[in-house]
Amino acid sequence: MTDHIDSEKSNRVGVIDVGSNSIRFVVFDNSMRMPNYFYNEKVMAGLGLDLAQTGKLHPKGKERALRALVRFGKIAKSMNLISLKAVATEAVRTASDGLIFCQTVLDKTGISLAPISGDEEAMLSAQGVLLGWPKASGLVCDIGGASMELAELNSGKIKRLCSSKLGPMTVLGKFSDPEKQWDYINSKFTHLINGFSEKTDALFLVGGAWRALAGLQMIRAGCPISVVHGYVVKPSDLFPTLHEVVKQTPEVLWENLNVSNSRIKLLPIAAKILLKILDSFEIEKIIFSSYGLREGLLYKSMPLSVRLNDPLIGAARIFEFDKARFPGFGDILYKWILPLFIDFDETSRRLIHAVCLIHDIHWRTHPDCRSEVCFESAIHINLGGLDHTGRVFLAWSLLHRYKAKPISKKHMKISKLLSTSQISLAETIGYLIRLGEVLSSSSSNHMGELLLTPNTLILKLDIKNKKIFGEGIAKRLQLVANSMDRSASLDYV
Numbered sequence: 316m317t318d319h320i321d322s323e324k325s326n327r328v329g330v331i332d333v334g335s336n337s338i339r340f341v342v343f344d345n346s347m348r349m350p351n352y353f354y355n356e357k358v359m360a361g362l363g364l365d366l367a368q369t370g371k372l373h374p375k376g377k378e379r380a381l382r383a384l385v386r387f388g389k390i391a392k393s394m395n396l397i398s399l400k401a402v403a404t405e406a407v408r409t410a411s412d413g414l415i416f417c418q419t420v421l422d423k424t425g426i427s428l429a430p431i432s433g434d435e436e437a438m439l440s441a442q443g444v445l446l447g448w449p450k451a452s453g454l455v456c457d458i459g460g461a462s463m464e465l466a467e468l469n470s471g472k473i474k475r476l477c478s479s480k481l482g483p484m485t486v487l488g489k490f491s492d493p494e495k496q497w498d499y500i501n502s503k504f505t506h507l508i509n510g511f512s513e514k515t516d517a518l519f520l521v522g523g524a525w526r527a528l529a530g531l532q533m534i535r536a537g538c539p540i541s542v543v544h545g546y547v548v549k550p551s552d553l554f555p556t557l558h559e560v561v562k563q564t565p566e567v568l569w570e571n572l573n574v575s576n577s578r579i580k581l582l583p584i585a586a587k588i589l590l591k592i593l594d595s596f597e598i599e600k601i602i603f604s605s606y607g608l609r610e611g612l613l614y615k616s617m618p619l620s621v622r623l624n625d626p627l628i629g630a631a632r633i634f635e636f637d638k639a640r641f642p643g644f645g646d647i648l649y650k651w652i653l654p655l656f657i658d659f660d661e662t663s664r665r666l667i668h669a670v671c672l673i674h675d676i677h678w679r680t681h682p683d684c685r686s687e688v689c690f691e692s693a694i695h696i697n698l699g700g701l702d703h704t705g706r707v708f709l710a711w712s713l714l715h716r717y718k719a720k721p722i723s724k725k726h727m728k729i730s731k732l733l734s735t736s737q738i739s740l741a742e743t744i745g746y747l748i749r750l751g752e753v754l755s756s757s758s759s760n761h762m763g764e765l766l767l768t769p770n771t772l773i774l775k776l777d778i779k780n781k782k783i784f785g786e787g788i789a790k791r792l793q794l795v796a797n798s799m800d801r802s803a804s805l806d807y808v
Contacts, residue, residue, distance in 0.1 A: 335363030335460030348629035367488030433478020439611030453517030626699030645672035715745025
């Protein structure tokens with residue numbers, strides 16, 4: 316059932332990822348550049364348990380996997396998907412009974428399960444990262460249950476691929492003794508990293524074990540945001556957590572993490588592998604990515620012209636057209652604001668653009684709660700190409716879009732992820748949106764022109780429309796000017 320045909324299809328694409336430890340069924344709402352998760356279900360089947368000893372898929376794992384795939388096949392059929400792609404990774408591709416299992420899946424479910432090579436898996440993981448960071452440079456490391464893949468990125472291009480049987484499940488299956496585990500990991504790395512650049516700006520980590528470690532690091536660091544995707548940490552800050560995990564029992568880890576028992580057992584091995592990676596490469600920063608193989612399959616299906624689009628702006632624009640009162644006004648607002656910040660870097664300008672696009676998506680919320688809802692939404696919204704700092708910038712801007720002094724302990728805690736200059740800029744953007752809203756009534760006809768001098772913020776308005784401009788405009792203009800350490804001038808021309 317690679318492509319379920321029906322008289323009427325939805326715009327949704329299904330992906331089934333049969334891994335060594337888990338099986339995931341994801342349905343993406345096909346909204347061009349961003350992965351919209353319409354449906355997402357995971358089953359911890361454990362196909363790769365004992366694979367290192369037996370060379371075969373685990374009997375109970377096969378039973379659990381088949382039950383899950385029968386269910387997924389029925390759900391996929393009911394959803395009337397454009398397509399359903401099912402791939403299998405290390406356990407199925409290496410097990411002596413892997414192909415027999417694929418045939419059984421086809422016979423019982425109608426799903427054509429395709430084992431992919433290690434290099435294909437590495438490629439798809441790298442493409443998943445590129446879905447979120449189109450111009451990414453660095454090293455991508457995808458860890459599964461039975462294998463680990465590396466890919467080298469250079470300005471959005473994939474330069475090198477490598478796959479190794481270095482998954483935590485494989486290591487644990489071969490050796491129970493911690494020292495022998497270390498010896499095995501060390502022995503595999505010489506070949507694994509051969510040909511890769513020793514120094515890299517960023518290490519993108521993909522896979523459930525990495526995300527679990529990220530969750531623990533975020534708890535230990537007191538991170539005020541729970542979203543793992545886009546979490547950035549320095550290697551030096553991560554080392555204590557990794558060393559602690561290596562020493563911890565599964566029972567202790569279970570108390571701190573919302574992770575399945577089967578994955579908890581693998582975390583100390585995953586921590587050892589990551590320590591070896593950090594010892595083998597000179598890495599500036601670590602970025603955790605929730606986008607991996609499944610998102611890579613979505614990326615692979617996109618035309619090149621779509622792949623090159625900014626995922627943040629694309630996603631924000633989709634939210635605007637779906638939920639805002641006046642779709643398209645976000646771009647008008649950004650164009651009006653941009654002359655004040657034309658010399659800012661690309662990172663700042665794209666964040667400003669994103670704020671403009673999503674500023675009105677919660678207009679249906681009660682006015683008493685609108686600022687808080689906008690704040691929380693920006694922190695947790697499904698946007699690609701965005702790290703934690705970017706999320707807080709959006710949230711802080713939208714908070715000030717509705718309130719001049721929205722201060723609470725929670726707000727202040729989260730705002731610590733921003734620098735003083737970023738806080739100031741976010742507040743200015745929020746005030747500018749307030750001003751633009753009252754000027755425009757969704758149209759650019761009455762918005763006039765913003766000019767900035769060393770000492771003054773000037774708003775030029777058409778004198779023909781003077782009667783429709785109330786005193787609120789002058790107050791909001793002054794608020795913007797104060798945030799920029801300038802005086803305000805309202806000029807009619």
